[in-house]
Amino acid sequence: MEILKLFDRIEKYRKQCKKFLSSSRCTEEIRPFYERELPSSDSFIDQCKFTSIDFETTGVDPTDNYILSIGGIGLVKNSIDFNTSFHYFVNNSKYIKKDSAVINQITPEQLINGKDPVVAVIELLDKISGGLVLVHCKYIEMNFIKKTLGLEEKDPLPFIVFDTMSIEKNLRRNEPNPDVRLVSIREKRGFPAYEAHNALVDSLATAEVFLAQLKDLFGNKRATVGPVAERS
Amino acid sequence: MDKSLLPNIYEFISKTYPFSQLSELEKDATATKIQITYHSPGDVLEDETLAGAGLFMVRAGVVETRYKNDGSLRGRFSVGDTFGFTQMDKEGKSDYKAVFLENTLLYLLPRTVLHYLIEKNKAVGDYFDSKEWVRLSSSHNYADEISEEEKQSSTFKSIDSVCNHDLAIVTPSTSIVDTAIKLGEHNADMAVVIEYDELKGVVTKSDITLKAVAKSMDINSPINEIMTRNIMTIDANQSVYDALEMMVMYDIKNIPVMKNNKVFGTVSTTSLLQNSQLQTVYLCQELQTAKDVNKIISLSKQKKEIFETLVTTNVKPHTIQKVMSHIADNFAQAFVRIAEDQLGRAPVDYAFVAAGSQARSEVQFLSDQDNCIITKTELTDEQREYFVKLAKFVTENLDKCGYPLCDGNFMASNPRWVASLDTWKSYYTKWISDTDQDAILSSSVFLDMRCLYGHTLLVKQLRMHLIETAKNNSRFMATLMNISSAVSPPVGTFRQFVLTKDGDNKPYLNIKKQAINLIIEMARLYGICAQTDTTDTYERLKAAVKADLLKEEDYKELSEAYTFLNSVRFNHQLKSMKNGEKLSNNIVPNDLSQFERNHLRDAFQIIAKHQKGALFRFSGGRGVL
Structure with a gap:
C-alpha cells in the first residue's frame, strides 16, 4: 500500500501542500489553511467538507482581469444544502472595464460595497481549505485565487479540486468533441435551465451536475475521492 | 439572502402551490433551506430516507410511489409535483416507498422548515393537513359558506x-x-x-x-x-x-x-334584485303559470345563463345542483300540466316521477332525462293510451328544452316504465332477487326516484318497498357494490395523462364515471342500508352516520371529495361553455392546474379507501360475481 501511495496523485498533492509551508510565499495569513489535513484518495466523499464555488470575473486571463463576485454552496452527504450557501461581491472597481460589468450584470455600486479582494479570497479559503472544492473549469478559479494571494502558478492550493468539466470530458471520452459547457451538460441531462447567471447560481448549477456525474461514476456504491480527483 | 441571486429557486417556489401563497420573507426562508439530491432509475427512498424527511419536490425527472403492504401504485410524480408530507412526521418505517423511474433532480424541504411554514401560513397549513378532507376543504371558499372571519x-x-x-x-x-x-x-x-x-x-x-x-x-x-x-x-x-x-x-x-x-x-x-341569482326565481315562477309550449321552450335558454352565474359567483356545487334540479323539475311539471290540459284529466291517479340524477336533485348541465310513471291501479289499454300520449308529449318537449332523451330509454315514453304500483314493486323484487345485466342497468336508474307531479304517496310506497326488500337481500347489495367497485378511481395525473391503478396512462379523466358516480353509488347503498327515504347523496351519507354505518370522519371525507369533484366538473364545463366548446365530463389533464391535480389525487384516494370499506361491508370483502 505504501508503495502504491508513491504514485497516488492525491498523496503527492498532500505532500506538496506540506512542503509549501516552508515556502517564502506561504504568508502567516494563509499558513493555517495549509496546516489543515486534506482528504486522501480513499476518503469517502460524503465524509469530507465539500464546497462548490464559482467566480464571476471580468475575463479568463488573471493577468489583466479581476474577480467581481464569489459564490458557493456546500454539499453535505451527497446533498446540496442551501443553508450553507454564500455570495459576495469583490471590490475591484478601480480596474473594471465598463463592458464586462454589463455582461455580468453587476453594477459598479455593488462592487464598491464589496469586499477587498484579498480579504474576500482569504475568507473563501477559510471556508473551503482542507476539503474538496468543486468548480466547472478549474483553471479560472485556481488561477484567480493564486494571483490575488501573490502565489505562483506551480504553488498548490490547500484543497482538492474536482472539476465537472474534466469529469464530463472523461465520461464522454468516446465522443469526438463533446460539448462540456455547463449549460450544455445540464440540457443534456434534462436539468432545468438557469436563466440568470451569478456566482451562486453557477456554483449551484455545477453542484447539481456533479451529483449526476457521481451517479455515473459510482452508481450506488459509496463514492471515494481518488477516482473523482483522477478525472478532474 | 438576496433573492435575485436565486431566481430559479424563487420562480419554482412561486409556481408551486401552496408555496406561491408565501410572503416574500417566508419564500426567503424556504428557498434557503432546500436540499438538493440526485437519483438515477431504480434508486429507492423508503423508511429512514423517506419517513421524517420532509416534502420532496421533483425538479426534473420522474418518481413513483408504491404502498409497501401490497406494492400497489400510489402515485407518479414529475416536474413540479410533490410527495412525502404524509410520511414527514413518521419515524423509521414509511408507509410507501419512492422508486425513481428516470434520472431525477429532487428538492427536499426539511420537515422543520415545513413545520415552521405550516405554523405561520394558513394556506400552507391547510394544504398540508394530514387529513385528505381538510386538504380538500381548504380548496374552496364558496360564496354560500360563511366562516367566522367572514361573518x-x-x-x-x-x-x-x-x-x-x-x-x-x-x-x-x-x-x-x-x-x-x-x-x-x-x-x-x-x-x-x-x-x-x-x-x-x-x-x-x-x-x-x-x-x-x-x-x-x-x-x-x-x-x-x-x-x-x-x-x-x-x-x-x-x-x-x-x-x-x-x-x-x-x-x-x-x-x-x-x-x-x-x-x-x-x-x-x-x-x-341586485343579485343576478334572482333569475332562477323568476324563471320558475314563469314556468309555473306558462301555457304556451313554445314560450316554455324559449325560456330554456336561461338555464345556461343561470348555470354560468352560479358557477362564476362561486356558489357551492351542492346548491348549483339543487337549483338546476329545481329548474328541471319546473320544466317537467309545466309540460305535464299542459299535457293534462290538452288530454283531459288522467283516468287514474298517478305520479310523474324523476329518476336518476334528477331524482337525486343532482341535475347539471349535461344531464339527460330519466323519468317514469307510477299509476295507482293496473291500466286498461285505453288508459295506457292516455299515459303514452302524456309521456310522449312531456319527454319530447323536455328534449327541446335541452334535457336530451335518455340513451337507455329510461323514460316514461317507454311503455315498460309506465306501470302500476304493484307492477313496479314486482320490477324491484325481480331486480333484487335476479341480478342480471338488465336488472343492474335498470336499477341503477330507478333506485333513485322523486315525485315531480301527481300523487307523491305512490312514490313513497314504492321506495319503502325497495328499502324493505333490498336491505334484507345481502346478495343484491353485494352485487351492486361489486359492480360499482369494478371501476377504480384513477391514482392521479401524471404529466399529460391520467394514471390508472394498473399504471396505465389514459389521455383524459371521465370525472363522472371514474369518480363522481362511485361516490353516488356508495351513498345509495348506505342510504338503503340506513333505511332513509332521501335521494340526496349528502343526506344519504349523513343518514349512514346516524345509523352507525359510517363515522363522522367518513362523512367529511366523502362529502368533501364529492363537493370538490363537482366543483372541478362545473368549472371545466363553464370554461368549455365560454370557449364555445362541447361540454363533456372528460377532462384533459393539461387543463388541470397543479392545485387541482393535487386535490384530485386526495379525492381519488378517499374514494379508493371507501370502496374498500364498502366492499367489505356489503359483500364481506369477497366478490360474488
Whole structure:
C-alpha cells in the first residue's frame, strides 16, 4: 500500500501542500489553511467538507482581469444544502472595464460595497481549505485565487479540486468533441435551465451536475475521492 | 439572502402551490433551506430516507410511489409535483416507498422548515393537513359558506346586509283595513303579525286582495282571519344564498328574518334584485303559470345563463345542483300540466316521477332525462293510451328544452316504465332477487326516484318497498357494490395523462364515471342500508352516520371529495361553455392546474379507501360475481 501511495496523485498533492509551508510565499495569513489535513484518495466523499464555488470575473486571463463576485454552496452527504450557501461581491472597481460589468450584470455600486479582494479570497479559503472544492473549469478559479494571494502558478492550493468539466470530458471520452459547457451538460441531462447567471447560481448549477456525474461514476456504491480527483 | 441571486429557486417556489401563497420573507426562508439530491432509475427512498424527511419536490425527472403492504401504485410524480408530507412526521418505517423511474433532480424541504411554514401560513397549513378532507376543504371558499372571519367582514353578504328593517308590524287583532293602511305607509308587500314579541304570521298584499276583498269579507275583521300561519323564516346570520334557495324551493317572495327568535326584518325578492341569482326565481315562477309550449321552450335558454352565474359567483356545487334540479323539475311539471290540459284529466291517479340524477336533485348541465310513471291501479289499454300520449308529449318537449332523451330509454315514453304500483314493486323484487345485466342497468336508474307531479304517496310506497326488500337481500347489495367497485378511481395525473391503478396512462379523466358516480353509488347503498327515504347523496351519507354505518370522519371525507369533484366538473364545463366548446365530463389533464391535480389525487384516494370499506361491508370483502 505504501508503495502504491508513491504514485497516488492525491498523496503527492498532500505532500506538496506540506512542503509549501516552508515556502517564502506561504504568508502567516494563509499558513493555517495549509496546516489543515486534506482528504486522501480513499476518503469517502460524503465524509469530507465539500464546497462548490464559482467566480464571476471580468475575463479568463488573471493577468489583466479581476474577480467581481464569489459564490458557493456546500454539499453535505451527497446533498446540496442551501443553508450553507454564500455570495459576495469583490471590490475591484478601480480596474473594471465598463463592458464586462454589463455582461455580468453587476453594477459598479455593488462592487464598491464589496469586499477587498484579498480579504474576500482569504475568507473563501477559510471556508473551503482542507476539503474538496468543486468548480466547472478549474483553471479560472485556481488561477484567480493564486494571483490575488501573490502565489505562483506551480504553488498548490490547500484543497482538492474536482472539476465537472474534466469529469464530463472523461465520461464522454468516446465522443469526438463533446460539448462540456455547463449549460450544455445540464440540457443534456434534462436539468432545468438557469436563466440568470451569478456566482451562486453557477456554483449551484455545477453542484447539481456533479451529483449526476457521481451517479455515473459510482452508481450506488459509496463514492471515494481518488477516482473523482483522477478525472478532474 | 438576496433573492435575485436565486431566481430559479424563487420562480419554482412561486409556481408551486401552496408555496406561491408565501410572503416574500417566508419564500426567503424556504428557498434557503432546500436540499438538493440526485437519483438515477431504480434508486429507492423508503423508511429512514423517506419517513421524517420532509416534502420532496421533483425538479426534473420522474418518481413513483408504491404502498409497501401490497406494492400497489400510489402515485407518479414529475416536474413540479410533490410527495412525502404524509410520511414527514413518521419515524423509521414509511408507509410507501419512492422508486425513481428516470434520472431525477429532487428538492427536499426539511420537515422543520415545513413545520415552521405550516405554523405561520394558513394556506400552507391547510394544504398540508394530514387529513385528505381538510386538504380538500381548504380548496374552496364558496360564496354560500360563511366562516367566522367572514361573518365579521363587511364585504360578506349575509342577509343582515340586504334585509329590510322598515317593517309593517300589526297584531292579530288589527283590522284588515288598518293592515292595508300600514302596508301603504311602509311601502311594503308583507306585514308581520306579532303578539308579545312572538311572530304569529304574515299577511301579504295579495292575501288582502284575494282572501278578503275578492271574497267580500268585512274589512274590519281582525287580520288573523286571513294571515298565513306556520311560516318559513330565516336567520339573520344565514347567507343571501340560503334566502334565495328558500325562495326558489318554496316559491315565496318574502321571508321574515329572525335574530334571537325575534323578528329582525324581512327579505324579499326585490331586496335581492341586485343579485343576478334572482333569475332562477323568476324563471320558475314563469314556468309555473306558462301555457304556451313554445314560450316554455324559449325560456330554456336561461338555464345556461343561470348555470354560468352560479358557477362564476362561486356558489357551492351542492346548491348549483339543487337549483338546476329545481329548474328541471319546473320544466317537467309545466309540460305535464299542459299535457293534462290538452288530454283531459288522467283516468287514474298517478305520479310523474324523476329518476336518476334528477331524482337525486343532482341535475347539471349535461344531464339527460330519466323519468317514469307510477299509476295507482293496473291500466286498461285505453288508459295506457292516455299515459303514452302524456309521456310522449312531456319527454319530447323536455328534449327541446335541452334535457336530451335518455340513451337507455329510461323514460316514461317507454311503455315498460309506465306501470302500476304493484307492477313496479314486482320490477324491484325481480331486480333484487335476479341480478342480471338488465336488472343492474335498470336499477341503477330507478333506485333513485322523486315525485315531480301527481300523487307523491305512490312514490313513497314504492321506495319503502325497495328499502324493505333490498336491505334484507345481502346478495343484491353485494352485487351492486361489486359492480360499482369494478371501476377504480384513477391514482392521479401524471404529466399529460391520467394514471390508472394498473399504471396505465389514459389521455383524459371521465370525472363522472371514474369518480363522481362511485361516490353516488356508495351513498345509495348506505342510504338503503340506513333505511332513509332521501335521494340526496349528502343526506344519504349523513343518514349512514346516524345509523352507525359510517363515522363522522367518513362523512367529511366523502362529502368533501364529492363537493370538490363537482366543483372541478362545473368549472371545466363553464370554461368549455365560454370557449364555445362541447361540454363533456372528460377532462384533459393539461387543463388541470397543479392545485387541482393535487386535490384530485386526495379525492381519488378517499374514494379508493371507501370502496374498500364498502366492499367489505356489503359483500364481506369477497366478490360474488
